[in-house]
Amino acid sequence: MRNPSPENTLSFEIIDRISAAAKLEEGHAVLRENMHRFDLKHVAYLGLNIPSERRRKPLVAVTYSPEWQRHYEQSDYVNIDPVVSAGLGGILPIDWTEIDRTRPTIRKVFGEAQEFDVGMQGLSFPIRGRYGEFALFSINADVPARNWPSLKKMLVKEFMVISYYFHSWALQVEQIEQNDFAGKLSEREKECLRWSAAGKTIWDTSAILGLSERTVRFHLENARSKLNALSTTHAVSKAISYGVIPLP
Incomplete structure (x- = not known):
């Protein structure tokens, strides 16, 4: 794996490529092509309750096998998936390894996910928007347990930015108007965010x-x-996704 620099240059390189895509599938292809650079096995985006006349169904872009997608839908796992439940009830990134698996139904979901080669570890980023939409951006890895804490730390930093940008971009693809935060931030606040985005x-x-x-x-x-925002990194990712500050 190529180690991203402290300036999140890899994140911004990916964001720059996503911004040039015109369709959801094209943006997701950018993520799929870069998974190996983060030691990832899968990447998945699920957007629910999207207020669009053009699309009534959820926004879905995943690298999971068609068999697992079909099984997940047919088993109605979205209603018992603990990752989705945790995302709906919180705002912090969700580490799949920390989810309580004492309930048989939860063990069943994770057990079958392993059978379909989803990956041993996972991180999900809950995203909420002003239009009532909810999205879950998930990434999966298959690394030894001892390596997960350090990989997780890097992934949270990088994908906090990528996940929010991807969601904002997906809404643009769906022609959903974006929030106007530009007038809410002072010039000094924008300047400080710009330099934070540059790794300063x-x-x-x-x-x-x-x-x-x-x-x-x-x-x-x-x-x-x-x-x-939860942190400066989170604020930077939101500011970039809403167009308040430019990519470094």
């Missing part, structure tokens, strides 16, 4: 902008609050 630390940003570190933290916290 708070100290770096303070030196570049001629501000104190405390002031930079203040602007980043304000931006996080206005964008309803």
Whole structure:
């Protein structure tokens, strides 16, 4: 696996290619072609309750086998899948290895997923939008348990950005109007986010902008609050996906 640099250059390279795609399948193909660069086995996007006159069904783009997709749908697993349930009830990334599997039905879902070669480990990113839509962006890996914590740390950082951008881009493909956050952020807040997107630390940003570190933290916290983000990385990913700041 190629280790992404601290500046998330690989993430932004992928985002740049997705932005040039005109169809959902084309954007998903970009993800599929880059899975090996993250040691991933599968990548999946599921968008529910999409307010579009052109599409009544969920937005689906997955690399799982057709057999597993068919089995999952026929078994109505979406209503008992613990990953979907956790996503609907929270906003933090979901580590599949931490899900309680004491219930027989939950063990059955995970057991059959293994039979269909889904992957031993998984991460899912819940995404909620202003139009009432809900999306779940999932990635799967097959690495030794001892290697999962370090891989997971990198994947959370990279795919927090990619997942939100992919969802925003998917809505654009469906011609759903995007939120206008540009007017909500001050120029200083945008500047601080832009330098964070470029991989600069708070100290770096303070030196570049001629501000104190405390002031930079203040602007980043304000931006996080206005964008309803969990972290600076989350705020950067949202700002990029909504077009508030450009790709580095």
